[in-house]
Amino acid sequence: MSRRDMSPELAGQDPASRPGRLGVGVIGAGRVGAVLGAALRNAGHTVTGVHAVSEASRTRAEALLPEVPVLEIPEILRRSEMVLFAVPDDVLPELVAGLAAAGHVQTGHLLVHTSGRHGVRAMDPVRAHGAIPLAIHPAMTFTGLSLDLARLQDCVFGVTADPVVLPVAQALVVEMGGDPVVIKEADRATYHAALSHGSNHLVTVTAQARQLLAEIGVPDTDRVLRPLMQASLENALTDGDGALTGPVARGDVETVHGHRETLRELVAGGMPRDVLDVWEVLARATADRAERRGALKPDAAARIRDVLTED
Missing domain, CATH: 3.40.50.720 (NAD(P)-binding Rossmann-like Domain)
Structure with missing residues (x-):
């Protein structure tokens, strides 16, 4: 019904x-x-x-x-x-x-x-x-x-x-x-995990992105992020992993390395490290998913993973 x-x-x-x-x-x-x-x-x-x-x-x-x-x-x-x-x-x-x-x-x-x-x-x-x-x-x-x-x-x-x-x-x-x-009764846990992951963790990622922009003095973080995030969400709901863009998906190893170093410097300067931790986990997951669907070559994916584990 x-x-x-x-x-x-x-x-x-x-x-x-x-x-x-x-x-x-x-x-x-x-x-x-x-x-x-x-x-x-x-x-x-x-x-x-x-x-x-x-x-x-x-x-x-x-x-x-x-x-x-x-x-x-x-x-x-x-x-x-x-x-x-x-x-x-x-x-x-x-x-x-x-x-x-x-x-x-x-x-x-x-x-x-x-x-x-x-x-x-x-x-x-x-x-x-x-x-x-x-x-x-x-x-x-x-x-x-x-x-x-x-x-x-x-x-x-x-x-x-x-x-x-x-x-x-x-x-x-x-x-x-x-x-x-x-x-189905047996599927409730998976159903709830999917919704919680898609909604609750989206809030966390959004808050972290706003925090990074605020760190460099951007006055209206909502205005900067809203069109980008709304478009990303709509594209992802329409095309799934096919909507993926950005340095990880392109295999831009040096850019990924630079992002990680910047976040590590911010953490060393007193920023809570949850932003770095989440960024590393999601960058690795992004590389894995891009490689599985053939959008990222195995050698580029391997270099991305190496960058994410460097001391």
Whole structure:
């Protein structure tokens, strides 16, 4: 199921009058939970309560889920037909197991989590109580502001569920404006590693590039980097490794050597060495991938690797 599969009648219907509206509780009013709770509310579901611990979470809940009561977790489960768990990956299994053991899980509960790492196996303890686990992970970075609601349109969600209830998970994603992509239980770790690598490490590389430009007094690092990085990302998404340019891909050994020496001098002058460490690892990976696809001759790739290991 995708957004294209929604009938015109349902698409134009008042969300609150659609069939199958649920009472939804939200556990975790972080950047993801509050936004998805608001998206489900916009789709006509009733948000019965939200669990928010920190002051920032409470403020976010007030902004995105006005008039929704802040409740303890057992009370949210008691009031709700569906519960959205937007909690850290490492917290989810223990939290769910504890709630099941304490008798707070009810027969027929739809228990939905947003973890990228976990499928539905992390929620296995609820099955003995007749509850239904679903995993829907938005492949997007969140600000926790209302602008995220617009960004959900066409956002891909990695969906994992038992086959009989998979259409339910897909429908929830479509209602929020997203596009569900089915991820097998056994593939969740690879799926999450890919997204984390592509997103989190991109932030690190960007921050390091900005740091280097700031070291030499460039006043507007964003303006320098934005067109280059946006074009590189678009080209890489379109052409993969074929989009690669630059000194490593060309086999410009002396240029690579010069870059490394410059970074080592900056480290010797007090700059944290994480920039150098990451640059060396990525330069080596770039050479390896360029050689494998035939864009870099083996002798040039070997010289690049030698430069990267010189003392």
